[in-house]
Amino acid sequence: MPIKHFGVMSVFNLGFTLTVVMLGTMVLGILGGVLGTLLVLRRQALMGDALSHATLPGVMLAFMLFATRSLEVLLIGAFLSASVAYGLMLLIKRHTLLQWDAAMALMLAGFFGFGQWLLSIIQRQGTAAQAGLSRFIFGQAATMLREDVIRLTVVSAVMLIILIGLLKEFKTAVFDPDFFSSLGRSAPGIEWLLRGMTLVFIVLGIRLVGVVLISALLIAPVLTAQQWSVRFHRVLLLSAFIGGVSGLVGTYLSATRANVPTGPVIVFVLGLLFLISILVAPKEGLLRKSFEWHRLKRTLTLYAPLIHLYEQPEGTLRLEDVVRYEVQGYVLKDQDQWRLTAKGEAKVKAMKKVILDES
Amino acid sequence: MEYALVIEDLSVAYHKKPVLWDIDLNVPFGTIMGIVGPNGAGKSTLMKAVLGVVKPLTGRIRLAGDTHQAHAVAYVPQKESVDWDFPTTVYDVVMMGRYGHIGWFKRPRKSDHEKVEAALKTLSMWSLKDTQIGALSGGQQQRVFLARALVQEADVYFLDEPFQGVDAKTERVMVEVFKSLKAQGKTLIIVHHDLNTVRQYFDSVTLLNVRVFASGAVEDVFTDENIMKTYQSDAHQAFWRDERV
Amino acid sequence: MNLDILAVALVTAVATSLIGVFLVLRKLSMMTDAIAHTVLLGIVLMFLWVRDLNSPWLVFGATLSGLFTVWLIETLRRVRFVKEDAAIGMVMTMLFSVAILLLSTRLRRTHLHVETVLLGQLEFVMFERTTLPWIGSWPTSLVILSGVLVANVLFLGFFYKEYKVLSFDRTLAHVLGFSPWLLHYLFMTLISLTSVAAFNAVGAILVIAFMVGPVMSARLLTHRLPRLVALTLIVAVFNTLMGYLIAFRWDLNTAASMATMTLLSFLAILIAAPKQGLLSRLWQHHQQTHTIHMLTLITHLKHHEQDDNVAVESNPNTLYEHFNWPQRKTQKLIHRSQKHGYIEQKDAIIRVSPKGWQFYAHATRTL
Structure with missing residues (x-):
C-alpha cells in the first residue's frame, strides 16, 4: 500500500507502512554514513555516483533475459553490471595513462547510455516497461513493501556488523595500505570487501533515492561530520547518526506532503545539515576561518614593525x-x-603566543 | 646597487599558519643564489610567492626594474608538479617558453623556432626533439625544462630542486649552463636541499626556515653556526615561543 | 532517413568532443558530471521566472548554474574542508535535489520534465524550428548547437597555446602572465554552455559520454596534441554515424545508440590499440620476459665458460636444477635460444654463439 494514504497522520500516529519505510531509510542512511566515511577518506567519494549510473544496463538485460519483474533478479543484474563497470575502471587505471576521473566519467555515462539503448529495445518489443526508468532514476520509497524493507534491513545490518567488527582493519587499510600489508594482513582483501559492500549498498539504495542522488548518502553525512571533528571514530559515529536522522526525517517529510519524492527530500535535509555545519561548527567553520585569516593579516600588517x-x-x-x-x-x-x-x-609576547597556539 | 630581486617584509600564511615570516631579501644581478633549509621551511612557497602563484599575506616583491613579469622571470618546476603523460613533444614543451613573447592569438615565428633549436642543442637534446616527454629519463626531463627556461630569455631564473634525481652528466651540463647565464649577467635562484654541494654550485646562499636566518656570499654566510641555527628542528617554533634566536 | 536528426547528432558530437579534449587533459572530467546534473536547477529557476520552455533565458540560466556549480565546488575545496571529488559529489546532489523538489512542488503541471532534461529527445528536435534570414527554416537545436560549435572552434583556436600551457604546467601559465583564473572560468563557461546546448538533444547524462569518450580513445592512439584533436573528431563522427545507422535501422533511441557506440569503440581501442592497447601491452610484456630469460641464460653460460665444471653447469639436461626452474620451462628457453641462434650445443654442453654475444652486448647496453 502506498504511503500517501497516511499523509495526514501526526508524528505520534504513524501508519504501519510509513513506520516500516522510515526504518528502512534510516538503516540505509546509517550504513551510508559508515561506508561513506571510509570511501571519502579513501578518496573514492564519486565511486557511488559512477556505479549507480552503471547499474542501468544490468537491470535492463536481466529484464530482457528473464522476462521478469522479480526484484531479486533485477538487483542481481544491477550488481553485475556495476561490477563490470568497476572492473573496467580499474583496468583502465592500471594499464593505460588515462586518468581515474576520466575513466569514471566514461563508464558512468557510457553504461547509462547503453542501458537507455537496451530500454529502447524493450520498448520496441512493446512490453511496456517504460515507467520503470523514471522510477529507477529518482527512486520510489513509497512503493517499498514490507519484504523490501526487511531485506534491506537484514543486509544492511549484516554489513554494519562486518564494518564494525573489522573497523580497525578498515581504518588502517584506508589510511596506510602499505603499513597494513606489512602487518601480514591483506590490504587488497579489505579493499575488495569495501568495494563489494559499496556495490551492494548502491544496488539496495537506488530503489529508495534513485540513481542520481544515491551518492549523496555516501558523501554528505561524512562531510558534515568532518566539520565537527577530525577524529576518525567521532566522524564515523556522527556520520552514521546524520545519515540515519536524515533518512528518517526526509522520509517523514516526503510522506506527509503530496507529490514530493523521497530521495530529493532526504538529500535536501542532508544539504541543510551540511550548510548549517559549515557555517557554525566550532573548529572548522567557514565564518570562523575567514575571520581568523583576516585577523592574522591585520595583526601582521599592524604590528610587524613592532x-x-x-x-x-x-x-x-x-x-x-x-x-x-x-x-x-x-x-x-x-x-x-x-x-x-x-x-x-608584553604586546609582542602576547601576539607570538596567540600565533604559536593556533599554528 | 641594482638588485634583480628585492623582497620586503614578505609573510605568507596558509590559513592561520605562517609559512614564511617577515622575509627581507636582496638578490643582486649576476649571482647564483641557493635557497637552503630543512623540509617545510617554505622554500618552494617563497618561489611561488615571487612567481605570483601564492598570494602573500603582507609585503612587497619587486623584480628587476619592474618589467613585465612574463619577460622578467623564467622557472624550472619541481618534477612532481607537471603532467608527464601530457600528449606533447620535447620541442613543443620548449616552445612553451616562448609563449610569453609570442603573445595572445599569434603563432611562433621563425626566430622563435631558431631559439628553441639553439637551446635544445645547447643541452644536447636536439636528437630527442620529437619524443613524448613522458618517455624521457629524469635527467633528460630536467634538461628539457632548463631549455624551456633558456628560451624565455628572462633576467631572473628560478629553479626548484633542479639537481634532484638527475645523472652526473646532466648535472655537469646544467652547471655549465648556469655559469654561462651568470656570465651574461643573469640571476639564478635555486631551491636546493643538499648541504654538501652548496659551496660547489652557488656563490651566494640564503638560509631559510620560515624566516631568513642568513643571506649573502657563501664564504661569509654558510657557516656551521648559521646552518645549525637554521636546521634546529624547532627553530621557527622557538622564535614564536619568544626565545631570541 | 532523417537528415535533420543526423545533422543535430553530428554537430553535437563535434562540439562536445572538441571541448572534451581539453576537459580530459585538464583532468576535469567529473566536473562535467556535476555541471550536467545541475544545469537542471538553472533551467527550473529560469522557467519559474519566464514561464516559457523555448526562451533563450533558459540557456542563459543553465549556463550560469553550471558556473555557479564550479564556483561552489572550488570554494568548498579552497577553504580546505573538502577534497575535490567529495566536493563535486556534494554540490551536484544538493543542487539536483533542490531542482527536483522545485519541479515536483511548483511545476507539476507544466511541460518541463526531468526525464527530458536528463535523457534528451533527439527524435523530436525537428519539430522545433527557427526561420533564419537567407538560409530558411532549420531545427532550433541545430541552430543553437552550430552557434556553440563555432564558439568552441574559435575559442580553442584563439587560445590553443594558452590552454596547452594551462593543462600541462599551471605555474608556467602564471609566470608567462596568462591569468589562470580567467582562462579557467572562460573554459568552464564553454563547458557549461556546450552541456546546456546539447542536453536538449541527447540529455544531460549522455553529454558526458560524448565529451570524454572520443578523446579517451584518441589518447590511446597518439602522443601528439594536434593528432589527438584530429583523432578525437574522427572517433566522434564515427560513433555518431554508426550509432545513427543502428538506431535508424532498428528504430531505437538515437542518442543512447550513439553513447553505446562511444563506449564500444573505446573498449575496442582499449583492447587493440597498437602501442597502448591491452593486447599490445600483453605482447610487449611477453617479449620482455623472453628477452630477460635469454639474457639470464647467456649470463649463466658466460659465468661458467672457463669453469672447471662447465660440463655440469652448461649441460642442457641438468640446467633446470641450477636455475631452480621447472624442467619444461628450462627446455623451452633452451629451444627458443637455439631457434634465435644465440646458443650452440656440442657434446651435451651449450655455448654462446657469436650471434648470442652480439645480442647480449646490445641488450645489456640498452636495458
Missing part, C-alpha cells in the same frame, strides 16, 4: 608606525632611538 624592533633593538621605525605606536604607548624615544616600553614588549 616585532622587528623587539628583535633588533637598534632597528629603525617608519614615521607612520611611530605615530601609531607612541599613541598606543608601545614605544618611547630614548637618546634618538625608539625603544619598546614594557607594554610594547
Whole structure:
C-alpha cells in the first residue's frame, strides 16, 4: 500500500507502512554514513555516483533475459553490471595513462547510455516497461513493501556488523595500505570487501533515492561530520547518526506532503545539515576561518614593525608606525632611538603566543 | 646597487599558519643564489610567492626594474608538479617558453623556432626533439625544462630542486649552463636541499626556515653556526615561543 | 532517413568532443558530471521566472548554474574542508535535489520534465524550428548547437597555446602572465554552455559520454596534441554515424545508440590499440620476459665458460636444477635460444654463439 494514504497522520500516529519505510531509510542512511566515511577518506567519494549510473544496463538485460519483474533478479543484474563497470575502471587505471576521473566519467555515462539503448529495445518489443526508468532514476520509497524493507534491513545490518567488527582493519587499510600489508594482513582483501559492500549498498539504495542522488548518502553525512571533528571514530559515529536522522526525517517529510519524492527530500535535509555545519561548527567553520585569516593579516600588517624592533633593538621605525605606536604607548624615544616600553614588549609576547597556539 | 630581486617584509600564511615570516631579501644581478633549509621551511612557497602563484599575506616583491613579469622571470618546476603523460613533444614543451613573447592569438615565428633549436642543442637534446616527454629519463626531463627556461630569455631564473634525481652528466651540463647565464649577467635562484654541494654550485646562499636566518656570499654566510641555527628542528617554533634566536 | 536528426547528432558530437579534449587533459572530467546534473536547477529557476520552455533565458540560466556549480565546488575545496571529488559529489546532489523538489512542488503541471532534461529527445528536435534570414527554416537545436560549435572552434583556436600551457604546467601559465583564473572560468563557461546546448538533444547524462569518450580513445592512439584533436573528431563522427545507422535501422533511441557506440569503440581501442592497447601491452610484456630469460641464460653460460665444471653447469639436461626452474620451462628457453641462434650445443654442453654475444652486448647496453 502506498504511503500517501497516511499523509495526514501526526508524528505520534504513524501508519504501519510509513513506520516500516522510515526504518528502512534510516538503516540505509546509517550504513551510508559508515561506508561513506571510509570511501571519502579513501578518496573514492564519486565511486557511488559512477556505479549507480552503471547499474542501468544490468537491470535492463536481466529484464530482457528473464522476462521478469522479480526484484531479486533485477538487483542481481544491477550488481553485475556495476561490477563490470568497476572492473573496467580499474583496468583502465592500471594499464593505460588515462586518468581515474576520466575513466569514471566514461563508464558512468557510457553504461547509462547503453542501458537507455537496451530500454529502447524493450520498448520496441512493446512490453511496456517504460515507467520503470523514471522510477529507477529518482527512486520510489513509497512503493517499498514490507519484504523490501526487511531485506534491506537484514543486509544492511549484516554489513554494519562486518564494518564494525573489522573497523580497525578498515581504518588502517584506508589510511596506510602499505603499513597494513606489512602487518601480514591483506590490504587488497579489505579493499575488495569495501568495494563489494559499496556495490551492494548502491544496488539496495537506488530503489529508495534513485540513481542520481544515491551518492549523496555516501558523501554528505561524512562531510558534515568532518566539520565537527577530525577524529576518525567521532566522524564515523556522527556520520552514521546524520545519515540515519536524515533518512528518517526526509522520509517523514516526503510522506506527509503530496507529490514530493523521497530521495530529493532526504538529500535536501542532508544539504541543510551540511550548510548549517559549515557555517557554525566550532573548529572548522567557514565564518570562523575567514575571520581568523583576516585577523592574522591585520595583526601582521599592524604590528610587524613592532616585532622587528623587539628583535633588533637598534632597528629603525617608519614615521607612520611611530605615530601609531607612541599613541598606543608601545614605544618611547630614548637618546634618538625608539625603544619598546614594557607594554610594547608584553604586546609582542602576547601576539607570538596567540600565533604559536593556533599554528 | 641594482638588485634583480628585492623582497620586503614578505609573510605568507596558509590559513592561520605562517609559512614564511617577515622575509627581507636582496638578490643582486649576476649571482647564483641557493635557497637552503630543512623540509617545510617554505622554500618552494617563497618561489611561488615571487612567481605570483601564492598570494602573500603582507609585503612587497619587486623584480628587476619592474618589467613585465612574463619577460622578467623564467622557472624550472619541481618534477612532481607537471603532467608527464601530457600528449606533447620535447620541442613543443620548449616552445612553451616562448609563449610569453609570442603573445595572445599569434603563432611562433621563425626566430622563435631558431631559439628553441639553439637551446635544445645547447643541452644536447636536439636528437630527442620529437619524443613524448613522458618517455624521457629524469635527467633528460630536467634538461628539457632548463631549455624551456633558456628560451624565455628572462633576467631572473628560478629553479626548484633542479639537481634532484638527475645523472652526473646532466648535472655537469646544467652547471655549465648556469655559469654561462651568470656570465651574461643573469640571476639564478635555486631551491636546493643538499648541504654538501652548496659551496660547489652557488656563490651566494640564503638560509631559510620560515624566516631568513642568513643571506649573502657563501664564504661569509654558510657557516656551521648559521646552518645549525637554521636546521634546529624547532627553530621557527622557538622564535614564536619568544626565545631570541 | 532523417537528415535533420543526423545533422543535430553530428554537430553535437563535434562540439562536445572538441571541448572534451581539453576537459580530459585538464583532468576535469567529473566536473562535467556535476555541471550536467545541475544545469537542471538553472533551467527550473529560469522557467519559474519566464514561464516559457523555448526562451533563450533558459540557456542563459543553465549556463550560469553550471558556473555557479564550479564556483561552489572550488570554494568548498579552497577553504580546505573538502577534497575535490567529495566536493563535486556534494554540490551536484544538493543542487539536483533542490531542482527536483522545485519541479515536483511548483511545476507539476507544466511541460518541463526531468526525464527530458536528463535523457534528451533527439527524435523530436525537428519539430522545433527557427526561420533564419537567407538560409530558411532549420531545427532550433541545430541552430543553437552550430552557434556553440563555432564558439568552441574559435575559442580553442584563439587560445590553443594558452590552454596547452594551462593543462600541462599551471605555474608556467602564471609566470608567462596568462591569468589562470580567467582562462579557467572562460573554459568552464564553454563547458557549461556546450552541456546546456546539447542536453536538449541527447540529455544531460549522455553529454558526458560524448565529451570524454572520443578523446579517451584518441589518447590511446597518439602522443601528439594536434593528432589527438584530429583523432578525437574522427572517433566522434564515427560513433555518431554508426550509432545513427543502428538506431535508424532498428528504430531505437538515437542518442543512447550513439553513447553505446562511444563506449564500444573505446573498449575496442582499449583492447587493440597498437602501442597502448591491452593486447599490445600483453605482447610487449611477453617479449620482455623472453628477452630477460635469454639474457639470464647467456649470463649463466658466460659465468661458467672457463669453469672447471662447465660440463655440469652448461649441460642442457641438468640446467633446470641450477636455475631452480621447472624442467619444461628450462627446455623451452633452451629451444627458443637455439631457434634465435644465440646458443650452440656440442657434446651435451651449450655455448654462446657469436650471434648470442652480439645480442647480449646490445641488450645489456640498452636495458
